[in-house]
Amino acid sequence: MIRISTIFIAICMVLVAASLGLAVHAVAGFSGTESAIVALTALTFLILYNAVSMRLRDRSDVGGQIADLSRGTADLARQVAEFGRRLAAIEGRVVSANSASSDRIQAVVGEISELGVLVKQLAVSVASHEDLLAAGAAAAAAPPPAARPAPEPWHEPAPAAVQQAPVARPAPVMTSAPAAVAVEAAPRPQPQLLAAVKNAIEESRLDIYLQPMVTLPQRKVRFYEAVTRLRDDKDQIIAADDFIATAEAGGLIGKIDHMVMLRCIQVLRRLMVRNKDVGVFCNVSAATLANPANFAQCLDFLEANRALAPSFVLEFKQAMFRRLGPIEVEHLAALSQRGYRFSIDHVTDLRIEPRELADRGVRFIKVPAALLLDPKQSSASDIHPSDLSDLLGRFGIDLIAERIEGERAVVDLLDYDVRFGQGFLFAPPRPLRPEGASATGGATPTNEFGNPNGFSNPVPMASPAAEPTKRATGNAALARRAAGPG
Incomplete structure (x- = not known):
């Protein structure tokens, strides 16, 4: 629809042209035809001038509109980016809140389970004390036997709560270790050992001992290795070297590895509360890696805890790494894809292919200190032991010297550029202390027995009956104080 201003301008131009024609006819004496020609010429000129001026004005208006549109688009993009950042921040807060809530729920559930176990222990302790009091009353009524009261405290079976407390004896700090070693060294027939392992698994009598791995030469704890122990129905300790072969033969190693992974993840979560840089080494059997059913169970658990990988x-x-089959290779690849790293121990020689190991996800190799410092290894292997750490480092593998038992070995290993060390010199495998896992700080000096001052006396922590010794918080600490003196 034509605008009113355009119509008004057209009328004005016609009037101006007509006025010009009349003026020329009246003043200049032009004829009517000539005056009409002059009027039409003037009208044509005015029309052309108006069209050109309107085109220029429209072009300038379009340019301004385009500039305004560009500025509006830029402002809209900035607002969208700002909304995206705010949305990402809100999502991060929601995820952190959900994680914190799940951690709190797990802590509450663990506390409740601790309280339940402690109540059971307290009941057992009270029942045992009542039996002892009844036996003492009967003994007081009857004539006391001669030469029997002295050994009685050593042969009387103590309740579970009492057995966890170290016995005070006038001996060095490590006097409890020989007793444990004696129990572990006691030979057992194969059927009896298999039955003991089955009972220990069914009753969840599995203990996790932690041995630190320290940085050299600072001796700051960087990792912990989880060492597995089983306890029979008499609370005698069965070492891993004694029951692993029997468990593999009896098809029980899958359950043991799954239980050990579960305990190690729990320990790792507690350690990372104090130190985010700490790590845990968990031993896995070759039989579990080769068994698809057992491995699937472990893989599901590790997938659920992928954040701790x-x-x-x-x-x-x-x-095991030297005789990998297609199944083992596939299972290792599945673990590596989920971000888990591997370590190799029980190294018997230094014929190592770092490139192949790195491709399979190996990031640590533990070599006995005696093997590294053995002069014969320089001729038996393709590389001198002093260059092994640099060679492995080129492929992202760290060398850990284990079984270090003397300061002289530490000095020699520093010349080999070894970054990590493990052994009785720093700390033996210890159960968790009552207030939680072992300290996450640096390793403390050791005495002649290899017992670091920073580690307390052993406190079994394997089965649910002993699990409350992992930490002492809140009501669990009060119940433990009530049960401990018994």
Whole structure:
């Protein structure tokens, strides 16, 4: 629809042209035809001038509109980016809140389970004390036997709560270790050992001992290795070297590895509360890796705890890596895809292919200190032991010297550029202390028995009956104080 201003301008131009024609006819004496020609010429000129001026005005208006549109688009993009950042921040807060809530729920559930176990222990302790009091009353009524009261305290079976407390004896700090070693060294027939392992698994009598791995030469704790122990129905300790072969033969190693992974993840979560840089090494049997059913169960558990993969190292024997089959290779690849790293222990020689190991996800190799410092290894292997750490480092593998028992070995290993060390010199495998896992700080000096001052006396922590010794918080600490003196 034509605008009113355009119509008004057209009328004005016609009037101006007509006025010009009349003026020329009246003043100049032009004829009517000539005056009409002059009027039409003037009208044509005015029309052209108006069209050109309107085109220029419209072009300038379009340019301004385009500039305004560009500025509006830029402002809209900035607002969208700002909304995206705010949305990402809100999502991060929601995820952190959900994680914190789940951690609190797990802590509450653990506290409740601790309280339940402590109540059971307290009931057992009270019942045992009542039996002892009844036996003492009967003994007081009857004539006391001669020469029997002295050994009685050593042969009377103590309740579970009492057995966890270290016995005070006038001996050095490590006097409890020989007794444990004696129990572990006691030979058992194969059927009896298999039955003991089955009962220990069914009753969840599995203990996790932690031995620190320290940085050299600072001796700051960087990792912990989880060492597995089983306890029979008499609370005698069965070492891993004694029951692993029997468990593999009896098809029980899958359950043991799954239980050990569960305990190690729990320990790692507690350690990371104090120190985010700490890690845990967990031993896995070759039989579990080769069994699809057992491995699937462990893989589901590790998938659920994928967030802890950078701090959770799965440890395998060197002999297993040298005879990998298609199934084992596929299972290792599945673990590596989920971010888990591997370690190799039980190294018997230094014929190592770092490139192949790095491709399979190996990031740590534990070599006995005696093997590294053995002069014969320089001729038996393709590389001198002093250059092994640099060679492994080129492929992202760290060398850990284990079984270090003397300061002289530490000095020699520093010349080999070894970054990590493990052994009785720093700390022996210890159960968790009552207030939680072992300290996450640096390793403390050791005495002649290899017992660091920073570690308390052993406190069993394997089965649910002993699990409350992992930490002492809130009501659990009060119940433990009530049950402990018994």
